[in-house]
Each structure stands twice: as C-alpha cells, then as structure tokens.
Amino acid sequence: MSLRIYNTMSRAKEEFIPLHPPKARLYCCGPTVYNYAHIGNLRTYIFEDILRRTLRFNGFEVEHVMNVTDVGHMTTDADEGDDKMQVAAQREGKSPWDIARFYEEAFFSDTARLNIERPEVTPRATEHIGEMIEMIKRLEENGYTYNTSEATYFDTSKYATYGKLARLNLNEQRQGARAEVVMDETKRNPSDFVLWFTNKPTHIMKWESPWGVGYPGWHIECSAMSMKYLGETFDIHCGGVDHVPVHHTNEIAQSECSTGHPFVKYWMHGEFLLTNNAKISKSTGGSINRLQSLIDAGYDPLAYRYLCLQAHYRSELNFSLEALDAATAGLRKVYSTRPENDPFAQNEAGYPEARQRVFDALNDDLGTPQAVGLLHAYGSYRLWIEFDAILGLDIAKRSQPTEEALPAEVLALIEQRNAARTSKNWADSDALRNQLIALGYEVGDSSQGTTVKRKAL
Template identity: 45%
Template sequence: MTRSLVLYDNFTRSLRPFEPLRPDGEVGLYTCGPTVYDDQHIGNYRTFLFEDILKRVLRWNGHRVKHVMNVTDVGHLVGDGDDGEDKLVKGARRAGRSAWEIADHFTRAFVRDLELLRIEKADILCRATDHIAEQIAFIVALEARGFTYRTSDGIYFDTSKLPSYGELARLDTAGLDAGRRVAMGDKHAATDFALWKFSPEAGARREMEWESPWGIGFPGWHIECSAMAQKYLGDFFDIHCGGEDHIPVHHTNEIAQTEARVGTRLANFWLHGYFLVHAPEDPHDETRKMSKSTEDFLRVALLVERGYDLHAYRYFCFTGHYRTQLSFSWQALDAAKAAFVRLQSGFASLEHDRATPPDASSMDGFESAINADLNMPRALAVAWDVLRGSLPSAVKRATLARFDDVLGFDLSSPVSCIEETVPPPIRALADERLHARSRGDYAQADALRTKLREAGWTMEDRPGGYRLRRC
C-alpha cells in the first residue's frame, strides 16, 4: 500500500505530510540558485540534484510544479556578509572582463551543466539584476513599516523589531557577539543585515549600481530572493529549498524580510540539501567542505574530462540521503560508475513489450521510498531488487522505466554502455550514426563508424540501439 509524501521541514524541525496550498494542486517551489562569478562545483550540484528529485517526486504524486530559481548576479559579497567586495566584481577583475560579461558567461555554463546532469531547468530562471525595481519596492515597504535604519554604508534591516528573528536556525541572538557573524561597522546589532548598499564616492563607481530613494547603490544579497519569490509565487507558497549553509543567514534573513512585510514565513516547507564533502586521505583527518576557493575545486567539466558518464555522478549522489553529508572520493565515484553501468546494461538486456504494465508491488515499494522524505538510497535498492528478482523480463523493464521518471537515468536511451562509461563526444558520434542508419543514409553511417574506429571504439548494431566497446 502506498503512502502520501512526507517531507522534513527545517522550520518546524519535523517530518510533515505534504499537501499543496493551492486548491488546484499546483505546487510553488523556489530554489536558491547559483552566484555566477565562477563555475559551480560538484558539491553545488548535489543540492540541485536533490531539488530535481523533489520536483520529480512531486510530479510522481500527481502535482503540477511551478519552479522558480534565482540567479545571483549582484549583491553577494565575499564572505557572505555585509562587507567586502561583490563576488561578481572580483571575478570580473580576475578575468579581465566586465561583471555583466562574467554573469552571462557563468549563467550559460550553469545551464549547460544542468543539461549534462539531466537536472531539469526551472520554469522561471530569474536574475537579480532584472528585478531591481521589485527589490527597491520591497525595501520601501519595510521602511514604511519601521523595520529599517540608515548607516554610513547602506540601509539595514533592524532585527530587534522582529521578535521571531532567527526561528529557522534556532539562533541565540542574545549570545551572538558583535562581529562574530558579520562585521559591525555602525550597525545596531550583529544580526542586522544590509538591504541596500551605497556605492563608493564618484570616481570609484561600480559596474552594477542603480538609482534608489536612498542614493546610488545596489541591493543586499538576501532581498533578491524575498522579492522574486513573492513576485512569481506570492506571499506564501509551498516549498523553499537551498543548501544547509543557507539556514543560519540567507534563509533566516529571507524569512525576516517577508514576515516583516506581509506576515508570513514565505514558504510552508523549508528543505535543505547537505554538503558534499571531501573524504580525507588519512582516516584520522576530518572531512572538508567542498568550495570554489580551494585548489581542488571540482567542476563538472573535470568529471567529463576524466571520462565519467555524468549519470554515474547522479547515481553517486543518490547513495546518500539529501539530509546527510556525503563524502566524495574518486574511489566512491568509480564504485557508483560501475553500479550504474551494471544497472544500465541490465536494463538494456530486458525484453521490451510496450503493452506490459509495471509490477504493482514493486511500484508500491518504490513510491514508499521516495515519499519517505525522498529516500533515494532505499529507492535504488528497490530498483536493484526488481532487476535481480524473478519477475518476467518485460515486467522488469516496464517497472524500471517507470522508476526512471524519478531517477532520471535515461535508461530507455538506445545507448547501451556495456563495457565502460562512454565519453560524451563518442556517445554523440554513435547517436549520429544510429540516426543516419535509421534514415537509410548508409554512406554517412559508414563514415561515422570509421570515425569511431579511429577514436578507438567499435560499434555493434543491435535491435533498437547499439553496443560500444573500446578497441
């Protein structure tokens, strides 16, 4: 017997049954997106993968999803506080390009990585710089309600005016020493945060700055999400997601802004994906958070360069629950790669009959797993039980194909990588040859087979697809 979807809400610190707020069943989902001053590392993509699974599971349960994701292209300062240089401006100077060019370049790179990882793009991907008017209007409303004050460097939110401040993170605001989280300057309290920052004096003007009721400047980091979420999803919507590092500052401040303006906590559920960390080489050492500031900054492109099918990384992320930190090592990724290839090749060997329905009992087990707060390790175990079990071959295939709506492994693709993971350029050549052969262009198909052979691969034609082997 199946069960309803249950999610862990960090605001209440509890597992709660999920029901959409809207009577038509549409789910409003807001997820914190990238700060586009550089590529994202594979730890960032672990969070985006968890959010992709959440969206797929919501659809599995019959809900339509309106997914909004922000792109931070202004206001996110080095150190994540209220002082220091904007990360975009710093990245632009390092690259010798404008901040606008950097933002556009890394936004496109982000979307390209999403496609490689089979992470579905948000319905609305909104840039902070396209919503300056909404952010100014939000600050004006907070000012009218008495929640702001002016300092020498900007307009700040006065957390002392909001007794519930810090509820999401269970912050001991009285115990926070000045400057412990952020630099004080002439702020009233350590927890107060910038809504609008003033630009430097003339002659040192920034690339990204706008006129406002308080003078020329730029928005703080937190105001963008409150303003854009409200614009596209309303004052109170279903689910807000992000990384675990957003809990104590960014999401805490989002909630404060929205509660001060409209009296809601912005979202009914607050879900957070936990870090991908570096496994220590020495078992006595501690794990390290993955970061862009370290020499071992791991990009998606590096996985591709090393010959990994990115489905293997997706599989690896599913071996841990999203609410637990996951240790990354190349050995762990190799194990996930091997497991994925076995799953993919096992699926390819199954009998295909379009009229065969999936197994009801296995479907129930899989749904129970994904509906138990997105328990992907258990969902993978159910998939393996199906593949290794005694069900008829066509029933296994139909069942696993249905699971793949959530897993996102593209198991029904004609490509069957039997011997080892195929690099994307080789896969593209093989797919092109398959299409040429299917339309009867045998001369082109032969030419592409020759290219594959020159690259060190042989291609065997099979019913509905092909098999690739290294020469």
C-alpha cells in the same frame, strides 16, 4: 503513502499539502554566477530536481522558480569594493555583466548534462532591482529599517521570531566568529543585515534608490523574486544547509515583515558534498571540482547524478574518484537491465506491489537510496523505466543498444578481426579489439558470434 518531506522549520517529516492544489510552488536558491559551479553546488540542484520530479510524479503541477544571482553583494573590504563579481570581472578583464552571463551559461550547461530540468522561471537579480526597492520601501513603511552611513539595514530586534528557522540563540552567537568577516560598526545589532548598500563608490554595478545610489543586500533578491512569481506565501523553499542560519533566516524576516503573512510552508535543505571529508569551497579553488573536469577525465555526468542518488540528500556525501568509479559501474548495471529478463513479465501480479514499495521509498522524504536499492533488487526493466521519470538517468535511451549504423572504419576493423579470428590469429585479433575499444566500442565474442556496439558509459 502520500508524499512526506522533512521540514527544517519543524525538524520533522510532514505530509506535503500544497496551499493551492494541484499547484506545487517551490523556490530554490540558485547559483551566484561569478565562477563555475562545482560538483558540490550541483549536488543540491540534483536534489531539487528529484524533488520537482517527485512532486510531478505525485500529480502536482510544479511551478519552480530559481534565481540567478548576477549581482555581487558581498564585500570583504569596504574600501576596495572587493566583490566576488567585481573581482572576477577585473581578473578576466570583462564587465560584471559579461562575467555573469558567461557563468550563467556554464551553469545551465552543467545542469543540462546532469539531466536537471530547467525550472519554469529563472529570474536574474539585476532584472528585479525595482521589485527589491519596492520591498525595502514596504519594510521602511512598516518600521523595520534604519539607515547608517554605510547602508540601509533590517533591524532584527523588531522581529520577535527572528532566528526561528535555525533556532538561533542570538545571545550566544559570536559576531565575526571567523576572522575574515568584516564587522560594520554602524549596525545596531550583530544580526542586522543590509537591505541596500549605499556607501560603495567603487562598486561597478549600482542603481538609483530612495536611499542613495548603491546595490541590494544579499538576501533581498530571493524574497522579492520568489514573491513576484509564486505569491506572498508559497509551498516549498529549498537551498543548501549553509543557508539556514543566515540567508534563509533573513529572507523570512524581511519577507514576513514586508507582507505580514507567513512566507513559506516547508523549508528543505540539501547537505554538503565533501571531498577528503571537507567541504568544497567555491571561493578557495573549488572550481577545480567542476563537472567538466570529471567529463575530461572520462566520466559520464549521469554517473555523478547516480552517485548522488545513492546517498540521502540530508546526509553528507563523501566524494572520491573511487566512489565515482563504483557509481559508474553501478549505472552500467542499470543500463544492462533487459526487458526480456523482467521478473514481472511472468508475474504481472507482483508488479503493483513492487511499484508501490519503490514509490513509497521516494515519497518518504525523497528516499532515493532505498529506491535505487529496491530497483536493483527487483531487477525489473519496466520498473526502472517507470521511475526513471524521477531518477532521470536516461535509462530508456541508454539501455537500448541503438541499432545505429556503425561507421565504415569500424566495420572494416570488425571484418579484419573476424578474418583474424577464423584463422586463429589471436595476436591480431586482440590488437584489433583494442582499437575498437579505443574508439569507444564494446566488443564481445560468444558462441553466437561477435557483437560490437557503442559503449553506453
């Protein structure tokens, strides 16, 4: 079965046929680096990582671009310039640029620990202001913009298919459905959005433009940067589901109106991670749900990755420590699969079919839960290893108890314990075993003797 993916635009699974085979070009909305990413954010990047690995497994050459949003674009209070990046800068006594670099590094450190491959290109918004201005100029030439005392806007009434992706019924949308939303009276239509802010004197990050000194609107960076690196029309655009009604809807409008061409062929969206049946919000203390806090609590980052693989990317996933514990134990089972017990060692003929079933599961809109279930059912080391190219769980490395030399301290403890055991001094033996466990080793006694090895998880 060839790769099929769910396209939000058609609300159906479609066969993936790239525009320029064997290239597969995808753009993913990246982090806004004013704070630490939380595990909910990270779930989406895991999904995108699975996508790029699956594309590659299918033989495509992946060109993956992910932006780094290092300019604050949101304003909740026009007079104060209450911008996420700026608030963070003031809070921490640093410049917005320092803040952005700091959290960008933290982000890539987290993704690396989750075995999320780094996209081929990770452009920063602040380094593409020129491209954004050029794009707004084109929109202006094409007659899709208007200027007010506050900003340059995109006029959504000029774009007939506005809202197609989200199937918005503009007449039924309620402007400012949430109380916190500041409404701009200078807009012509509720759905119009800012291309370039001009009336924000207290904003620290600002640039010259044909419309005045200011900074870009929220959506323009993704359009400008994706087109720069992937062309005016490319294959796949990903992001979180929350981006469907606004961000991606606006990206489509401004992109297609500036070029006159279709923007993206397939739209894919990852569902939210929930905690206590509610989403984690970055702006309301979401940073306590950092990957680092899980690591500090003794969890392995890959256990979190494994947990995410057990749920489909288009389903909400209820996160809890209990679920993470279960994932940790499940991963341990994966790592304990031994090549010498491989069921296909005696039955070579069964391998291709098994391999195909797992592959088909993955190719059916990234069915990682089915794939993992099948892999467990087969219990084949060889199969796990082959598909770890997609799963990214470091199985080869973690499952082989490396014959690393044990530290002298550990060897001494083992020797003492062996002595205690031969003299049947069980109290000392158990105490010594506890010491070894505390040092991160697994101790096992069997009729063949005692084995001590570093814990894989």
